[in-house]
Amino acid sequence: MKLQTQYFDAIVIGSGMSGGWAAKELCEKGLKTLVLERGRQVEHIKDYPTTNKAPWEYEFRKRISKQTEEEYPIQKLKYCFDESTKHFFASDRKHPYTTDEDRPVRLYRSFNAGGKSLIWARQSYRLSDIDFESNHKDGHGVDWPLRYKDIAPWYDYVEKYIGVSGKNEGLMQLPDGHFLPPMELNCVEKHFKGAMNEKLGRIVTIGRTAHLTVAHNGRGPCQYRNVCETGCPYGAYFSSVSVTLPAAQVTGNMTFKPHAIVHSIIYDEKVRKATGVRVIDAQTKETTEYFGKVVFLCASALSSTRIMLNSKSPGFPNGIANSSGVLGHYLMDHCGYGFSAEVEGFKDGYYNGHRPTGFYVPRFQNVDQPSPDFVRGFGFQGRAYRQNWSRGNNQQGFGGEFKDALMKPGPWGISMGSFGEVLPYYENFAQLNEEVKDEWGMPVLHISGALGENEKVMIKKMAEAAVEMFEAAGFKNIQIGDPDSYVLGHKSHEMGTARMGRDPKTSVLNKWNQCHDVPNLFVTDGSFMTSSACQNPSLSYMAFTARAADYAVGQLAQGRL
Amino acid sequence: MNRRQALKSSATALVSLGALPGLSALLKSCGVERLTDYQPVYLSTDQFDTIWQLANLILPQTDTPGASEAGVAPYIDLLFESFFKDDEKQRLESGLNAFMRDCEDQENKPFVKINTQQQMKHLEEIQSTEFFSSFKQLVLWAFFTSEVGTKSMNYRPVPGQHQGCITIDENEKNLVGNR
Ligand SMILES: Cc1cc2nc3c(=O)[nH]c(=O)nc-3n(C[C@H](O)[C@H](O)[C@H](O)COP(=O)(O)OP(=O)(O)OC[C@H]3O[C@@H](n4cnc5c(N)ncnc54)[C@H](O)[C@@H]3O)c2cc1C
Ligand code: SF4
Numbered sequence: 001m002k003l004q005t006q007y008f009d010a011i012v013i014g015s016g017m018s019g020g021w022a023a024k025e026l027c028e029k030g031l032k033t034l035v036l037e038r039g040r041q042v043e044h045i046k047d048y049p050t051t052n053k054a055p056w057e058y059e060f061r062k063r064i065s066k067q068t069e070e071e072y073p074i075q076k077l078k079y080c081f082d083e084s085t086k087h088f089f090a091s092d093r094k095h096p097y098t099t100d101e102d103r104p105v106r107l108y109r110s111f112n113a114g115g116k117s118l119i120w121a122r123q124s125y126r127l128s129d130i131d132f133e134s135n136h137k138d139g140h141g142v143d144w145p146l147r148y149k150d151i152a153p154w155y156d157y158v159e160k161y162i163g164v165s166g167k168n169e170g171l172m173q174l175p176d177g178h179f180l181p182p183m184e185l186n187c188v189e190k191h192f193k194g195a196m197n198e199k200l201g202r203i204v205t206i207g208r209t210a211h212l213t214v215a216h217n218g219r220g221p222c223q224y225r226n227v228c229e230t231g232c233p234y235g236a237y238f239s240s241v242s243v244t245l246p247a248a249q250v251t252g253n254m255t256f257k258p259h260a261i262v263h264s265i266i267y268d269e270k271v272r273k274a275t276g277v278r279v280i281d282a283q284t285k286e287t288t289e290y291f292g293k294v295v296f297l298c299a300s301a302l303s304s305t306r307i308m309l310n311s312k313s314p315g316f317p318n319g320i321a322n323s324s325g326v327l328g329h330y331l332m333d334h335c336g337y338g339f340s341a342e343v344e345g346f347k348d349g350y351y352n353g354h355r356p357t358g359f360y361v362p363r364f365q366n367v368d369q370p371s372p373d374f375v376r377g378f379g380f381q382g383r384a385y386r387q388n389w390s391r392g393n394n395q396q397g398f399g400g401e402f403k404d405a406l407m408k409p410g411p412w413g414i415s416m417g418s419f420g421e422v423l424p425y426y427e428n429f430a431q432l433n434e435e436v437k438d439e440w441g442m443p444v445l446h447i448s449g450a451l452g453e454n455e456k457v458m459i460k461k462m463a464e465a466a467v468e469m470f471e472a473a474g475f476k477n478i479q480i481g482d483p484d485s486y487v488l489g490h491k492s493h494e495m496g497t498a499r500m501g502r503d504p505k506t507s508v509l510n511k512w513n514q515c516h517d518v519p520n521l522f523v524t525d526g527s528f529m530t531s532s533a534c535q536n537p538s539l540s541y542m543a544f545t546a547r548a549a550d551y552a553v554g555q556l557a558q559g560r561l
Numbered sequence: 562m563n564r565r566q567a568l569k570s571s572a573t574a575l576v577s578l579g580a581l582p583g584l585s586a587l588l589k590s591c592g593v594e595r596l597t598d599y600q601p602v603y604l605s606t607d608q609f610d611t612i613w614q615l616a617n618l619i620l621p622q623t624d625t626p627g628a629s630e631a632g633v634a635p636y637i638d639l640l641f642e643s644f645f646k647d648d649e650k651q652r653l654e655s656g657l658n659a660f661m662r663d664c665e666d667q668e669n670k671p672f673v674k675i676n677t678q679q680q681m682k683h684l685e686e687i688q689s690t691e692f693f694s695s696f697k698q699l700v701l702w703a704f705f706t707s708e709v710g711t712k713s714m715n716y717r718p719v720p721g722q723h724q725g726c727i728t729i730d731e732n733e734k735n736l737v738g739n740r
Contacts, residue, residue: 060644061706184725224723226740353723354738388735389705393698398619407734
């Protein structure tokens with residue numbers, strides 16, 4: 001006999017960027033909602049243990065110890081991973097996956113309440129119709145089953161609620177939004193912007209970022225500390241821990257279960273619906289079943305895919321809602337690497353405050369003129385800065401004058417990274433590896449990926465574009481990163497493994513993030529993405545999640561689910 | 562009397578009493594006179610004293626604090642004890658030993674015993690060696706991320722505001738926070 005407390009109106013799997021939104025929307029619309037989170041609870045403010053710590057308060061001044069390195073061989077490759085943030089990253093040891101030696105994939109994961117919304121870089125950009133139409137126009141991948149006008153109101157809704165600072169530029173490839181006041185470009189970035197505009201007709205704009213430049217909805221404003229990945233006690237950037245989960249909580253409709261690893265989704269062949277989920281307690285390893293009328297899968301693209309592949313039934317021997325066979329395929333990320341240069345002059349220019357964002361150069365290829373070399377496009381994100389004491393590492397000299405000079409701001413430098421669109425390829429995929437089980441007895445994922453021809457051409461052209469831009473601005477000593485250093489997944493934008501489409505034979509989800517095969521199962525993390533565009537994707541995950549929740553509640557009310 | 566107390570009192574004694582009979586015996590029984598009373602946990606006292614001296618030459622006290630005020634050498638000793646990986650540790654340590662040996666071969670005295678001018682000359686000569694450059698990087702990191710080093714710049718962990726482009730004069734220090 002099942003306990004009454006195991007029945008809910010809705011079940012949300014995962015409490016990160018998308019799960020937080022599903023929880024908030026479903027709870028606010030009156031559904032008794034169970035949120036299942038595989039990791040520990042993280043409470044706003046209380047669970048940000050390092051947020052006020054100075055570097056010297058760490059044993060090794062934030063540098064990662066030998067033990068940490070062994071525990072996090074992949075996570076440690078991320079720019080913001082150190083002793084001040086490691087507790088928000090999932091241990092690679094505890095959560096293995098396998099890859100092909102010649103087709104490696106990197107996964108960055110945060111297995112705790114809030115997921116990767118605690119450690120993201122907060123860059124928030126809309127996709128445009130150029131993106132939604134691209135698959136249809138150039139024939140790579142299936143057509144998105146919707147267009148910009150369908151999602152635009154939901155971008156509005158999300159931006160207004162979370163607070164995004166930025167500047168409208170009136171661009172076709174990067175739709176305007178509802179922004180709080182933008183942060184300011186610094187002296188060199190302003191020069192860069194001017195030179196780009198005049199000489200190349202390219203836009204440099206301040207990063208659109210989920211930070212509160214003014215107080216908003218009882219949070220913020222930002223104090224310009226730029227230690228956001230430790231958690232923000234001012235609630236001045238968006239995370240589900242500080243925004244959406246508390247909003248769900250106050251409705252009284254949310255039951256939040258940490259340490260609850262969803263193993264699989266229970267499918268009832270007779271009614272052709274998902275009736276609930278099987279959950280392993282992360283600590284006791286006991287299994288419990290929970291039941292709900294509608295299930296939202298928000299565990300991050302590859303984790304959701306793993307759960308779906310692991311949900312086998314006679315009707316779905318290859319994973320729930322996988323009659324098409326495309327589940328796990330068409331894995332995408334963004335591709336790119338780094339560029340830097342030295343900047344002469346601007347000796348009396350500096351900045352005040354640690355600005356938690358940089359500049360953004362929206363895509364400028366294949367916008368109004370087709371590129372002869374590749375389809376789709378790429379953008380750049382970066383910042384200009386005055387060099388600090390660490391420039392002394394590469395200088396000759398020692399002694400009192402040497403030291404005193406290093407205490408003062410050095411010459412300016414500029415650096416930026418490229419973010420290019422990766423096409424959806426069937427060959428980039430994840431499947432269950434039944435040979436390797438994790439400590440909870442779940443088969444791990446085997447993931448295989450590589451860039452295709454279009455990306456290989458594009459990634460080379462990124463260097464040309466960067467050099468052209470730095471030269472146009474008069475910057476010197478241009479350094480180009482190694483394009484071969486990029487590994488699929490490194491940009492932490494895993495997506496596409498349960499794609500949306502018009503045809504149930506070639507896609508998993510319809511335009512409402514609803515499984516073609518299982519109408520009460522919704523998948524709203526990055527796995528729904530039909531193409532990757534080149535913008536950071538999380539704003540889209542939030543907007544699609546809110547839209548899907550609205551649709552699901554409507555369908556439920558009409559007795560259709 | 563333990564070694565640490567002996568060193569402290571011997572230093573005072575040298576100043577206030579001059580060389581009294583018995584003092585040299587005391588110093589001798591406790592080993593060579595040291596520049597600092599810190600007892601290294603990983604490094605030998607000779608290695609440690611060399612590092613202490615090197616760090617102070619690289620980042621001496623001026624009107625702002627230097628390596629010794631920031632505890633750079635003891636911190637490096639701790640890094641040897643628990644931070645460096647084996648290969649890194651070995652590389653640095655053999656570099657240090659070679660440095661000490663070379664200096665002694667050339668000057669007939671250990672590095673810590675030659676005068677400052679000779680020390681500076683010696684450092685000038687080895688500036689482009691692998692040992693000196695990696696050691697210097699270590700000293701810079703240990704100093705500029707210490708509380709003393711950080712606070713001798715414009716340490717603003719919670720600026721509360723942001724201005725993108727301000728005008729500064731040549732006295733302006735690096736803006737640093739907790740990132
Ligand atoms: C360093 C870094 C910087 C980034 N910067 C940006 C940026 O600037 N802009 C941008 O748009 N994106 C950025 N991203 C990407 C962004 O973080 C992700 O796109 C986003 O968090 C994905 O949301 P999600 O809900 O799919 O997954 P997550 O936020 O990862 O949440 C998934 C949740 O599901 C839980 N879960 C997983 N498996 C299970 C299971 N079996 N049972 C129960 N719960 C489970 C996890 O513990 C986690 O809490 C960045 C990512 C990283 C790592
Ligand atoms: S920079 Fe702003 S958002 Fe980031 S931690 Fe500081 S106050 Fe919070």
